[in-house]
Amino acid sequence: MINGLLNGVRRLGHRVVDMLWRMGVSTRFFLLLLLHSGQCFRRFHLIIREVFSTGVLSLIIILVSGLFVGMVLGLQGYETLQTYGSEEALGVLVSLSLVRELGPVVAALLFASRAGSAITAEIGLMKATEQLAAMEMMAVNPIARVVAPRFWGGVISMPLLAALFSAMGILGGWLVGVVLIGVDEGSFWSQMQAAVDFREDILNGMIKSFVFGVAVTTIALFEGYDAPPTAEGVSRATTRTVVTSSLAILGLDFILTAFMFRGV
Amino acid sequence: MSDNLIEIRDLSFAYSDRMVLKGINLSARRGQVIAIMGNSGCGKTTLLRLIGGAMRPTQGLLRVDGVDMGEVDQRGLYRLRRRMGMLFQFGALFTDMSVLDNVAFQLREHTDLPEEMIRDLALMKLNAVGLRGAQDLMPSELSGGMARRVALARSIALDPALILYDEPFAGLDPISLGVTGNLIRRLTDTLGMTSVVVTHDVHESLKMVDYIYFVSEGVIVAQGTPDEIKASELPYVHQFVHGEEDGPVPFHYPAPSYAADLELSA
Amino acid sequence: MQRATLDLWVGFFVAVGLAAMLFLALKVGNMGAFDSAKAYEVKASFENIGGLKARAPVKSAGVVVGRVADISFDTGTYEASVTLKLDSRYPFPKDSSASIMTSGLLGEQYVALEAGGDDKMLANGDRLKLTQGAVVLENLIGQFLYNKAEGEGKAENSAQ
Numbered sequence: 206m207i208n209g210l211l212n213g214v215r216r217l218g219h220r221v222v223d224m225l226w227r228m229g230v231s232t233r234f235f236l237l238l239l240l241h242s243g244q245c246f247r248r249f250h251l252i253i254r255e256v257f258s259t260g261v262l263s264l265i266i267i268l269v270s271g272l273f274v275g276m277v278l279g280l281q282g283y284e285t286l287q288t289y290g291s292e293e294a295l296g297v298l299v300s301l302s303l304v305r306e307l308g309p310v311v312a313a314l315l316f317a318s319r320a321g322s323a324i325t326a327e328i329g330l331m332k333a334t335e336q337l338a339a340m341e342m343m344a345v346n347p348i349a350r351v352v353a354p355r356f357w358g359g360v361i362s363m364p365l366l367a368a369l370f371s372a373m374g375i376l377g378g379w380l381v382g383v384v385l386i387g388v389d390e391g392s393f394w395s396q397m398q399a400a401v402d403f404r405e406d407i408l409n410g411m412i413k414s415f416v417f418g419v420a421v422t423t424i425a426l427f428e429g430y431d432a433p434p435t436a437e438g439v440s441r442a443t444t445r446t447v448v449t450s451s452l453a454i455l456g457l458d459f460i461l462t463a464f465m466f467r468g469v
Numbered sequence: 470m471s472d473n474l475i476e477i478r479d480l481s482f483a484y485s486d487r488m489v490l491k492g493i494n495l496s497a498r499r500g501q502v503i504a505i506m507g508n509s510g511c512g513k514t515t516l517l518r519l520i521g522g523a524m525r526p527t528q529g530l531l532r533v534d535g536v537d538m539g540e541v542d543q544r545g546l547y548r549l550r551r552r553m554g555m556l557f558q559f560g561a562l563f564t565d566m567s568v569l570d571n572v573a574f575q576l577r578e579h580t581d582l583p584e585e586m587i588r589d590l591a592l593m594k595l596n597a598v599g600l601r602g603a604q605d606l607m608p609s610e611l612s613g614g615m616a617r618r619v620a621l622a623r624s625i626a627l628d629p630a631l632i633l634y635d636e637p638f639a640g641l642d643p644i645s646l647g648v649t650g651n652l653i654r655r656l657t658d659t660l661g662m663t664s665v666v667v668t669h670d671v672h673e674s675l676k677m678v679d680y681i682y683f684v685s686e687g688v689i690v691a692q693g694t695p696d697e698i699k700a701s702e703l704p705y706v707h708q709f710v711h712g713e714e715d716g717p718v719p720f721h722y723p724a725p726s727y728a729a730d731l732e733l734s735a
Numbered sequence: 736m737q738r739a740t741l742d743l744w745v746g747f748f749v750a751v752g753l754a755a756m757l758f759l760a761l762k763v764g765n766m767g768a769f770d771s772a773k774a775y776e777v778k779a780s781f782e783n784i785g786g787l788k789a790r791a792p793v794k795s796a797g798v799v800v801g802r803v804a805d806i807s808f809d810t811g812t813y814e815a816s817v818t819l820k821l822d823s824r825y826p827f828p829k830d831s832s833a834s835i836m837t838s839g840l841l842g843e844q845y846v847a848l849e850a851g852g853d854d855k856m857l858a859n860g861d862r863l864k865l866t867q868g869a870v871v872l873e874n875l876i877g878q879f880l881y882n883k884a885e886g887e888g889k890a891e892n893s894a895q
């Protein structure tokens with residue numbers, strides 16, 4: 206009994222120490238990749254390739270999800286607002302929820318499971334098949350050649366994907382609210398425009414998605430780079446990427462929201 | 470400049486606290502093909518990685534082309550590596566690039582040559598390994614032997630002075646094996662390189678190398694030219710050359726007595 | 736995939752992404768309509784601002800003419816000091832009055848600006864003299880109950 210408790214405490218201690226250690230190592234990894242980013246900006250096609258594999262390949266899932274989320278918001282929002290007799294405020298509700306929260310957060314969650322896991326698996330496999338070691342032996346730094354372009358590709362894609370998600374969502378809300386249900390089109394847009402502020406809402410939303418992009422790609426790259434060079438190691442790392450980055454997105458969202466929309 | 474491209478004196482190496490190499494002495498003259506042989510786990514790959522500068526010696530001297538690998542900084546190491554090629558056990562081709570792009574990789578990374586010339590140079594290297602026709606294939610479409618040859622073409626792209634091969638024959642059929650062996654010899658001679666081949670294929674190596682080192686449990690137990698090795702009466706070499714099951718290298722992993730394990734204690 | 740095809744796709748992606756951002760900025764955020772560079776600020780003191788928040792609209796005759804830029808508490812007068820940012824396309828006379836109103840049942844509060852009759856127009860940094868604070872529901876109800884009780888008391892007195 207006592208022994209079991211002690212063991213539990215010991216395991217917990219191990220996990221905490223392990224987590225702190227990983228945070229330290231990943232921070233160093235992050236700084237290292239920033240340090241080695243110069244080269245890939247001089248060879249921009251390396252980044253374009255990664256914008257393709259993180260951004261373009263995530264396009265369909267982002268557009269479709271955005272549309273559906275917006276349509277659901279339109280439907281639910283209408284039901285609720287109708288009971289207060291202010292269904293013209295539907296545009297405000299849909300756009301503010303999307304631009305401030307759902308756009309950046311849901312797009313980042315989708316990005317983590319679509320692009321983040323792919324990055325981890327790719328880097329992990331490159332490591333397991335000694336491609337990274339081979340690169341190093343050819344006097345090419347893998348951080349500069351493989352890691353940094355993927356990082357910047359992801360960081361460029363994320364805000365664009367979040368903006369597309371929000372825009373699609375607002376169109377979805379408009380489709381359900383205005384076209385299907387028949388909310389007055391004029392007040393839908395004008396109330397939205399009166400309530401949504403460019404700097405406070407839209408710019409802050411974009412800053413959020415930029416931060417999420419940095420977090421997700423860094424986690425995905427680190428997990429891949431750190432994965433044990435076996436099939437099992439890579440598959441575990443992939444799972445860990447999705448779990449860790451989802452938690453990071455939600456945690457960061459809380460912190461950023463507290464800073465940005467405090468007192469408004 | 471010394472006649473020896475690689476100079477190793479009393480080299481020891483430990484992974485954390487486990488000694489893997491214990492006092493290795495070895496040298497490779499320019500233009501030679503030398504082989505490092507030994508049973509699995511004796512430290513051959515470790516030795517190769519030390520020569521390539523992936524790790525630093527724990528003790529002793531390791532000099533490659535006059536550069537002390539224990540002292541060299543990152544910049545010096547990368548400069549040295551541009552004149553060094555390494556063939557990994559399974560090729561380690563970049564899976565997201567075509568065969569041609571794989572071979573052209575170093576040319577694109579390290580030179581400012583125009584794209585046309587890079588293509589021509591890469592095709593020349595591919596031609597040397599007989600795979601010019603496979604230039605547009607992806608690595609996943611290659612057989613094991615072909616992948617090894619493409620990797621060979623990739624490692625000679627910058628005309629290196631030294632190539633390290635980690636088990637280039639492992640997993641190859643007899644024909645590919647002969648082809649690869651001949652290629653190593655021919656490329657070494659025509660390009661004026663030096664080659665270090667880690668292998669446990671005795672017969673192929675005896676045909677093509679200039680000098681052989683036998684490593685067992687982290688020390689060099691025998692060395693000599695192929696003829697000396699064939700004539701050797703050392704038990705270890707004899708067992709290795711003739712592929713005998715039991716000898717100085719035991720068949721059994723160290724274990725308590727069989728009887729004790731079966732709980733037959735009298 | 737060919738380099739050219741890849742570039743094309745990435746170009747397309749970046750273009751629609753930027754278009755989405757533009758859509759959010761112009762159509763949703765209405766950035767073009769209210770440029771803070773072309774605005775002037777006036778101050779107004781209120782006894783009570785109720786639930787007024789920064790960024791609430793300033794309306795005149797129902798049209799949005801500006802926004803609440805800042806709210807602070809004046810320790811000299813113990814009143815709320817509200818800074819209004821008004822669109823410079825809409826000049827108002829110096830003796831205009833501001834009052835805090837509630838729109839809709841959800842209770843969003845805004846500042847209503849009523850034009851006065853002065854010939855001089857408000858300039859940057861001016862202060863509005865005439866203000867009417869928010870109507871606080873609790874006070875209103877309290878007053879109503881008090882009046883009613885008083886009325887009933889009188890009625891009882893007169894009956895005796």
Ligand SMILES: Nc1ncnc2c1ncn2[C@@H]1O[C@H](COP(=O)(O)OP(=O)(O)O)[C@@H](O)[C@H]1O
Binds near residue numbers: 484
């Ligand atoms: N990265 C490592 N960390 C710890 N031990 C290692 C590592 N790599 C190899 N070893 C150990 O060192 C010994 C020699 O390995 P290696 O050089 O790979 O042998 P081989 O001759 O088969 O190529 C083996 O016992 C192996 O377990």
Ligand SMILES: [Mg+2]
Binds near residue numbers: 513514
């Ligand atoms: Mg090995």
